[in-house]
Structure formats: structure tokens, C-alpha cells
Amino acid sequence: xPTNAFVRSGSCLLKMGSKWRKAKLALGLRxxxxxxxxxxxxxxxxxxRLSDAALLSPSVPPASRPAAGSGLRLSKSxxxxxxxxxxxxxLATMKRGDGHAIFTAECAxxxxxxxxxxxxxxxxxICPVCRAKWKEIPxxxxxxxPLPGRARINPVDWPxxxxxxxxxxxxxxxxxxxxxHMAPFFxxxxxxxxxxDEALDHQSESTERGSSNSNAxxxxxCGKILISTYPEVPxxxxxxxxxxxxxxxxxxxxxxxxxxxxxxxxxNLSQVSQTPRAPVDLVTVLDISGxxxxxxxxLLKRAMGFVIQNLGPSDRLAVIAFSSTARRLFPLRRMTxxxxxxxxxxxxxxxxNGGTNIxxxxxxxxxxxxxxxxxxxxxxxxxxxxxxxxxxxxxxxGSQHLPNYQSLLPxxxxxxxxxxxxxxxxAFGFGMDxxxxxxxxxxxxSGGTFSFIETEGVIQDAFAQCIGGLLSVVVKELQVIIxxxxxxxxxxxxxxxxxxxxxxxxxxxGIIDIGDLxxxxxRDFLVSMNVPAEFSSxxxxxxxxxxxxxxxLSKKAVTLESEEVKIKRPECxxxxxxxxxxxxxxxxxxxxxxxxQARTAAEQGDLAGAIAILExxxxxxxxxxxxxxxxxxxxxxxxxxxxxxxxxxxxQVYEASGRAYVLSGLSSHSWQRATARGDSTxxxxxxxxxxxxxxxxxxxxxxxTLLSSPTLQRLVRPALSFSSQPKPR
Numbered sequence: 001x002p003t004n005a006f007v008r009s010g011s012c013l014l015k016m017g018s019k020w021r022k023a024k025l026a027l028g029l030r031x032x033x034x035x036x037x038x039x040x041x042x043x044x045x046x047x048x049r050l051s052d053a054a055l056l057s058p059s060v061p062p063a064s065r066p067a068a069g070s071g072l073r074l075s076k077s078x079x080x081x082x083x084x085x086x087x088x089x090x091l092a093t094m095k096r097g098d099g100h101a102i103f104t105a106e107c108a109x110x111x112x113x114x115x116x117x118x119x120x121x122x123x124x125x126i127c128p129v130c131r132a133k134w135k136e137i138p139x140x141x142x143x144x145x146p147l148p149g150r151a152r153i154n155p156v157d158w159p160x161x162x163x164x165x166x167x168x169x170x171x172x173x174x175x176x177x178x179x180x181h182m183a184p185f186f187x188x189x190x191x192x193x194x195x196x197d198e199a200l201d202h203q204s205e206s207t208e209r210g211s212s213n214s215n216a217x218x219x220x221x222c223g224k225i226l227i228s229t230y231p232e233v234p235x236x237x238x239x240x241x242x243x244x245x246x247x248x249x250x251x252x253x254x255x256x257x258x259x260x261x262x263x264x265x266x267x268n269l270s271q272v273s274q275t276p277r278a279p280v281d282l283v284t285v286l287d288i289s290g291x292x293x294x295x296x297x298x299l300l301k302r303a304m305g306f307v308i309q310n311l312g313p314s315d316r317l318a319v320i321a322f323s324s325t326a327r328r329l330f331p332l333r334r335m336t337x338x339x340x341x342x343x344x345x346x347x348x349x350x351x352x353n354g355g356t357n358i359x360x361x362x363x364x365x366x367x368x369x370x371x372x373x374x375x376x377x378x379x380x381x382x383x384x385x386x387x388x389x390x391x392x393x394x395x396x397x398g399s400q401h402l403p404n405y406q407s408l409l410p411x412x413x414x415x416x417x418x419x420x421x422x423x424x425x426x427a428f429g430f431g432m433d434x435x436x437x438x439x440x441x442x443x444x445x446s447g448g449t450f451s452f453i454e455t456e457g458v459i460q461d462a463f464a465q466c467i468g469g470l471l472s473v474v475v476k477e478l479q480v481i482i483x484x485x486x487x488x489x490x491x492x493x494x495x496x497x498x499x500x501x502x503x504x505x506x507x508x509x510g511i512i513d514i515g516d517l518x519x520x521x522x523r524d525f526l527v528s529m530n531v532p533a534e535f536s537s538x539x540x541x542x543x544x545x546x547x548x549x550x551x552x553l554s555k556k557a558v559t560l561e562s563e564e565v566k567i568k569r570p571e572c573x574x575x576x577x578x579x580x581x582x583x584x585x586x587x588x589x590x591x592x593x594x595x596x597q598a599r600t601a602a603e604q605g606d607l608a609g610a611i612a613i614l615e616x617x618x619x620x621x622x623x624x625x626x627x628x629x630x631x632x633x634x635x636x637x638x639x640x641x642x643x644x645x646x647x648x649x650x651x652q653v654y655e656a657s658g659r660a661y662v663l664s665g666l667s668s669h670s671w672q673r674a675t676a677r678g679d680s681t682x683x684x685x686x687x688x689x690x691x692x693x694x695x696x697x698x699x700x701x702x703x704x705t706l707l708s709s710p711t712l713q714r715l716v717r718p719a720l721s722f723s724s725q726p727k728p729r
Contacts, residue, residue, distance in 0.1 A: 087112045107132040128290050128353040190328055194371035197332035198339075200279075201314045225475065225517075225547050226252040227562040233576040235568035238538075242531040244492060247565055248582045249482070249525045249545055254474045256519030256694060278377040278473045278552035279314035281332060282307075285365040286350070287385035289323040291433065293352040295456060296386060303460035304347045306702055307467055311335035315471070316376060317343055318368045322361030323354030324391070332372055358385055358438070359392035359409075362425070366410040369423050377552035378473045378516070379423055380448070381413075382466065384459075386430035389438060406445060413446045424448035424515075426466050428676070429660050430459065436660035443667060444498060447515060450667040451676035452660040461702050462676035465691070468698030469673070475517035478549040480525070482510040485541035485564055488532035495526040495589055498670035520692045523672055524585045534569040541566050577625065584626040584633055591617055591637045592669040595644065599662045607648050614641045614648075636689055640665055643678060 087094050087110070094102050094110060101113035109129045116128075126133050228250040236242065256277065284307070286300060304319070311317055316332040317339075329346040333339045365381045413423055425446040427439040430453045443450040453462050484491060490507035501512040512525060527543065534540050545562040594617035598610040618641050621627055627634040644665070647658035664677035674690040691699075 087115055105132075106134055126290075131293075194328065194331060194368045195373050197318075197368075197372040197374065198316060198334050200316075200374045200376065201334060223254050223551070224558070225254065225478075225549070225560055227545055227547060227560060228252075229543075229545060229562055229565045230579045230581045231542065231565055231567050232578060232582050233567070233573075234579075235570060235573050235576060236531070236540075237573050238534045238569040238571055241533045244528050245531045245542075246582055246586075247527045247529065247542060248579070248585055249480065249527060250581065251480070251514075251517075251523045251547065253517035253519055253521045256472050256474060276553055277471060278476075279312070279316075280470055280473075281316050281369070281372065281376040281379040282311070282467075282470065283318045283320060283332075283365045283368050283381045285320045285322065285326075285361040285381060285383045287323070287356060287358075287361070287387065287430070288321045288350050288352045288354075289356045289387055290353045291356075291387050296430070297350065297352045299456055299459050300384065301347050301350065303463045305344055306460050306705060307463055308335060308340050308343045308347070310464075310467060310471070310698070310701075311340070312471075313339075314376070318365075319343070319346060320361050320364045320368070321350055322357055322364075323352070324357055325354075326357060326360040326364045328364055328368065332368060355390050356385060356387040357391040358383070358389040358442075362413070362442070363410050365425075366412045366423065370412050377476060377555070378470060380470050381423055381425045381446075382428070382463070383425050383439070383442065384428040384430055384453075385439065386434050388433070388435040406441070409442060409445055422447060427451070428453055428459075428462055428466075429664075431456070432656045434660070436663050440663040440667060444670075447498075447671075449671055449673050449675045450664050452657075452664040452678070453676060454657055454660075454678060457706075458676065460706065461699055464698040464702035465674055465676060465695045468695035469518040469521075469692065471698075472519040472692065472694040473516050473552055474519045476515075476550040476552045478514040478517060478547060480512040480514060481546040481548070482512075482527055483544050483546065484508040484529070485544060486532065489540075489542060490530045491543075492528035492530060495528070497592070497672065518673075518692050519694055521673070521690070524588075526582070526585055526589065531567075537569065539566050539568050580626050580629060580631070583624055584631055587621050587624055587626060587634055587637060588669065591621065591641060592666065594641070595662055595666055595669070598644065598648070599659070599666070602648055602654055602658065602662075605651075607651065607654060610648050611645050614645050617641060633689070 086092070092112070094112060102110055103113045103116050104110045105116075105127055107127050107130050109127055111128075230248040230250065232246040232248075236245075284304065286304070288297065292300065308317065313334055313336045315335050317335055318332045319329040320326055321329060329349075330342065333343065335343065362381075362383065365383070369379055369381070409425075413425060423446065425442055426448040427443040427450045429436050429439045429450065432454075436450075436452065440450040442448075449466075451462050451466070453459050482491065482494070484507070491503050491510045494501040494503065494510050494512060496512045499512050499514055501510065503510045510527065514523060517523070529542065531540065531542065542565045544564050547558075547560045549558055550556070551558055594613055598613045601607075601610040601613060618638055621634060621638060621641075624634065627638075644658070644662055646653075647661050648654050661677050664675045668675040668677075668690060672690055674692070674695055
């Protein structure tokens with residue numbers, strides 16, 4: 001309650017000025033003194049709470065927010081802003097008598113009743129504006145749902161937060177003469193059909209294709225996949241038959257010319273390189289729910305700024321932001337100088353509040369891809385979320401009855417098992433509270449990867465590693481065909497991880513669908529087969545390998561065939577040493593299988609059993625041929641298995657980070673593609689499997705920009721490996 005002196009000073013002021021000033025001052029008095037002390041005592045310190053509110057509140061600029069203990073020092077701008085009642089959830093104006101109930105909380109912030117009741121229904125029991133904890137919770141009957149179609153994105157007339165604007169300002173501005181005359185970002189209404197994508201740069205595309213053909217003529221080696229094959233042993237006794245003989249198929253994608261180029265200046269961040277490459281259509285689906293407020297959102301904006309600056313003028317970008325609902329910030333737009341500037345402005349307009357509706361965000365992201373009039377050769381979706389979908393999926397990732405995560409994906413992404421339109425979703429789980437099982441399932445079903453961003457400060461590095469691959473696609477729609485040569489040979493299984501594969505009924509042909517490859521990426525597949533005894537020859541021809549794919553630049557189909565894989569068949573053979581290449585891949589597959597089994601045990605509550613499974617695998621790997629030779633992959637696998645054991649030390653540790661770490665590792669090994677997890681983006685980490693030179697180059701570029709930004713160094717905590725995190729006692 002206001003003190004007598006406080007009221008007397010207010011009365012004196014009311015006698016001065018017009019009725020309008022009286023009304024404004026009266027409103028200011030009511031807002032200032034209505035916050036109960038009990039609520040404030042349970043909240044963070046006033047300075048922290050006001051700072052947090054400054055990040056979230058759409059109606060009150062930070063500079064005009066009253067400080068604690070400031071009494072009647074209310075600025076005119078604060079009074080004007082407060083008189084414009086705006087619901088901080090749906091952003092619509094609140095007016096008495098317009099048919100919508102208004103809820104005024106203990107902290108004096110007001111919302112539409114149906115908006116805040118929906119927010120509370122999904123577990124949010126703190127004020128979306130000031131983060132104060134509420135004792136009185138608004139409830140509504142189940143049939144009152146939030147109004148559909150309301151966006152949670154900052155309109156252009158909201159004041160930008162200066163603290164977060166400094167993060168974006170650290171980015172080098174695009175090279176354009178029109179920056180100073182650039183109009184403020186305007187968010188147009190969404191059309192029913194997203195066919196408003198910007199036209200492709202066909203002139204640049206034809207130039208790149210011609211340059212690509214010229215380069216290929218000069219250096220044929222750079223433009224073709226390399227196929228290598230390794231039988232388990234080079235020779236086998238003639239009269240012996242084998243039921244499970246292994247042949248390793250090793251593929252290496254063409255080398256990107258840019259990967260061999262000298263380091264470029266940080267002033268030239270607009271493209272991965274000046275050499276030709278396949279342009280990308282990229283849609284980023286970003287979580288801006290209330291839990292993203294503060295440093296998280298600032299770092300997300302910074303990471304998106306890095307992505308925007310590294311896309312070239314032939315690449316196109318669209319951004320979807322979601323909380324309780326989803327909205328497209330802008331259509332697929334070419335990242336020219338003007339396009340980058342407008343994209344930065346759009347990303348900077350984001351404000352965090354509301355719930356988490358991942359399915360709606362993905363639906364709109366897929367719709368952008370489906371409705372586009374033109375298509376770049378490469379297309380992908382990046383999804384980032386720090387929470388659990390509270391609208392589509394119920395239950396936690398650790399429950400015995402797992403929800404159907406396929407419901408989070410539009411049919412156009414997962415195809416329901418049918419071939420055809422399929423866009424990979426690269427999912428990023430941010431922090432300790434995201435639903436790792438959900439994010440992993442989304443990426444697995446769509447053909448993308450799942451990365452675990454454990455520390456806030458590495459979000460940009462994780463994005464950098466991902467786009468380092470997306471901006472270097474050199475092979476499209478790759479299919480590997482394995483054909484038996486000897487008539488008595490029968491193919492058994494194809495150990496291909498998550499890649500779709502099948503063996504034909506005759507047992508003579510096997511097919512693996514791989515899809516896209518980044519520059520310098522490698523793939524290894526073990527093929528088991530039944531090898532018959534040989535009675536008439538000193539050697540046996542086993543298989544031939546054929547690769548069929550499309551060149552994304554020339555848009556021509558390419559077909560390559562390997563030589564026949566043969567083994568010697570003498571009368572008798574001494575002690576044969578297993579090929580180290582085959583042994584190495586056996587170890588990788590065995591480690592991945594142990595990870596999957598340990599995860600199953602952990603989800604069932606048997607953490608001790610999960611740790612034992614991983615320990616057994618480590619002992620088995622330690623005596624293999626490749627381990628004894630000091631093979632780097634074997635060392636990395638052992639370090640990864642040990643890290644997983646530590647993250648299963650207790651149920652609390654497993655729920656916080658163990659599940660996400662294991663799933664990210666499984667995603668990496670099943671697709672043989674780099675993911676971010678723990679300290680894997682650190683150059684000193686052992687867990688760096690599958691990184692390509694261009695991924696490493698993009699990571700170095702990201703880390704250089706982080707080091708050059710004093711503002712970001714204050715915001716970003718150093719990336720920590722799990723070994724430096726608190727361990728259970």
C-alpha cells in the first residue's frame with residue numbers, strides 16, 4: 001500500500017495540469033503499487049526481474065521502466081505505453097467490453113483470459129512479462145481453447161531491446177550502398193499458399209554450371225566418387241564355405257575446390273567460397289517460447305546472423321518462428337546484400353513468450369518447401385527448440401509408452417514410408433529441458449541429424465558445422481547397388497545404419513539409398529555374404545559395386561562401377577590377419593549397437609545394466625586389431641563410450657544430459673555424419689567423427705567471430721565438456 005507521504009505527493013501533482021495528465025498519473029499510481037510483496041519475495045532480485053521483463057514486454061521500453069524504489073518518477077513514455085493495453089501473449093489490443101475477459105495478475109500485468117489460461121494449462125505458471133511466480137492461477141473449462149492463428153512474433157512497431165540489439169550489431173554489415181536508407185522490417189500478412197518465393201538467380205546458376213564443367217575437364221578426379229572395396233581376408237581355403245564373409249564398401253565424395261583454398265579474410269563472410277557449389281533452399285524453424293527469453297534468444301539471434309552472413313546470393317532462406325503458434329517471418333528470399341539485411345532485421349524482431357508448438361512450426365516449414373514455385377538443388381530444414389511440445393505430444397521421452405513422434409512431422413516430410421518428397425530436418429536440442437527423444441525421432445524419420453547443444457555458448461558453432469555441410473553438397477540422390485558375381489554367392493545383410501537398404505529375393509543384388517553427400521564425406525558399409533566352396537579355380541569373384549547419382553551443378557546423372565572384388569582360393573591358408581579397414585568398421589558398428597542397447601536399458605530404469613553394456617563393449621574393442629594399432633577411430637569410440645557411462649551415473653544426470661548425448665551419438669553413427677554434442681565442436685575433442693574440411697573451416701570461422709565480439713564474450717559462457725560439469729557424488 002502507498003505511504004501517506006506517497007499519497008500526499010500524488011494528490012499535489014493531481015491538482016496540477018489537465019484532466020489527461022490526471023488520468024495518466026492515476027493509471028501510473030495504480031500500476032506501481034499493485035504488486036504484492038509476497039510475489040516479489042519469491043521472485044528473482046528486482047534488478048534481474050526487471051531486466052528479464054525488458055526482454056519480454058512488448059509495451060514498455062527498457063529505458064522507461066520504473067526502477068525499484070523510484071516512487072512517482074514515471075516518464076511520459078511509460079504512461080503512454082501503459083495506457084495502450086496489449087496482451088503480451090497474442091499481441092492484440094485489450095479493451096473492456098470487446099467480448100473477451102481480461103485477467104490482471106498479482107504482478108499487475110494483464111492478459112486476455114483465454115490466452116493466459118491456455119498458457120497455464122501447458123505448465124507455465126509464471127508471468128510471461130516479468131517472470132514473477134503466481135499464487136493465483138487462472139483456469140478455464142477444457143472447451144475454451146486459445147484463439148487460432150495468433151502470432152507470437154514481434155510486430156514492427158515494438159521497440160527493439162537495446163541490450164540484444166548490440167549482439168546483432170557486432171555482425172559485419174552486408175556490403176551495400178543502401179544500408180543507411182534501408183526501410184525498417186515490415187512483416188506482411190501470411191498468404192494461404194507460400195508460392196511467393198523469390199525467383200532463382202538463373203544467370204548465376206548457368207555461369208556456375210559452365211565453370212563446373214570447365215573444372216571437371218581440368219581435373220576429372222575432383223568430380224567423381226571414389227569407390228574402394230576391402231574383403232575381410234585376402235585369401236580363404238578353396239574347399240571351405242563361409243556363411244558370414246564380410247566385404248567393406250568405402251565411398252569418398254568428391255573434394256570441393258574451396259576446401260583446398262587458402263584461408264580467407266573474415267571480412268568476406270558472405271559465402272563459403274567463391275568457387276561454384278550447389279545453392280541451397282534453407283528453412284529455419286526457431287523456438288521463441290517464453291523459456292528462450294534472455295541470453296538464449298540473444299545467442300540464437302547471433303547464430304542466425306552468422307548463418308545469414310554465410311549464405312550466398314544464390315541461396316534462399318525463410319525463417320519460421322514458433323511458440324504457442326507459428327508464423328513465417330518472410331518468404332524464401334535470396335541472400336543478396338538486401339536480402340541479408342532484411343533477414344537480420346526480421347530475426348532481430350523476435351521476442352520470446354508463449355508455449356512450445358513444434359508441430360505447428362514444422363508444418364509451416366514444410367509448407368514453405370512444398371509451395372515454392374522454384375527449387376534450388378539442395379533443400380533442408382533446421383529445427384531448434386529448448387522445450388517439449390505441449391500441444392501435440394504428451395508424455396516424456398523416458399516413459400514406457402512412448403508417444404508417436406511421427407505426429408509432429410507433416411506427411412510431406414516423413415512420407416509415411418513412401419518414397420518421393422522428403423526434406424531432411426536437422427534438429428538441435430538446446431539446453432537441458434528439451435525433449436531429446438522427440439527431436440531425435442523428428443530427425444531420424446526425415447533423414448536429418450540430431451545435435452545436442454548442451455552449453456548456450458556453442459549454439460553458433462553447432463549451426464556453423466551444420467551449414468558447413470549443407471553449403472558443400474556435391475552428390476545428390478546417391479544409390480549404391482551391390483551385385484553378386486559368383487552364381488553360388490548369396491548376399492546376407494547390408495549393415496548401413498539408418499540408410500534404407502534391401503536385398504532382392506534372389507539374394508544376388510543389394511541396394512542402399514544414401515541421398516546427398518557433402519564434399520569429402522566418407523561412407524562405409526559392411527556387406528555380409530555366403531561364399532561357396534571353390535572347386536575349379538584359384539580365386540573367387542565376390543561382388544561388383546555400382547554408384548548412381550546426380551551432379552547438383554551440372555544436373556547430369558553419373559554412373560560409376562568398381563572392379564570385381566576377388567579373394568584367392570589356395571588349398572590351404574596360414575593365419576590370416578583381418579583387414580584393418582574391415583576391423584575398424586566392425587568396431588564402429590559394435591559400438592553403435594552397444595549405445596542403442598544401453599539406451600534401451602537406461603530408459604527402462606536399469607542404469608547399472610546400461611553402464612555394464614558400455615563397459616563390455618569397451619573391453620571388446622580394446623583387444624581388436626585396429627585398437628592395438630592405435631587407430632584414431634577406435635580411440636574416439638572408447639572416449640565416447642566412457643563419456644556415456646559418466647552421463648548414466650544417476651537418473652538425474654541421465655535425464656539432464658545423458659539421453660540427449662546418447663541419441664546425438666546414435667544419430668551421428670547411424671548416418672555417418674557429424675553432429676554437435678558435448679565438446680565435439682572443440683578442436684581438442686576426441687569426439688569429432690565425420691567432420692569434413694569445410695565443416696572445420698566453418699567452425700573456425702564461427703569461433704573467430706565469437707572471439708572478436710566483446711559483447712558476445714560477456715554473454716557466452718565458455719563451452720564446457722561434460723567432464724567439467726558437476727558429477728554425482
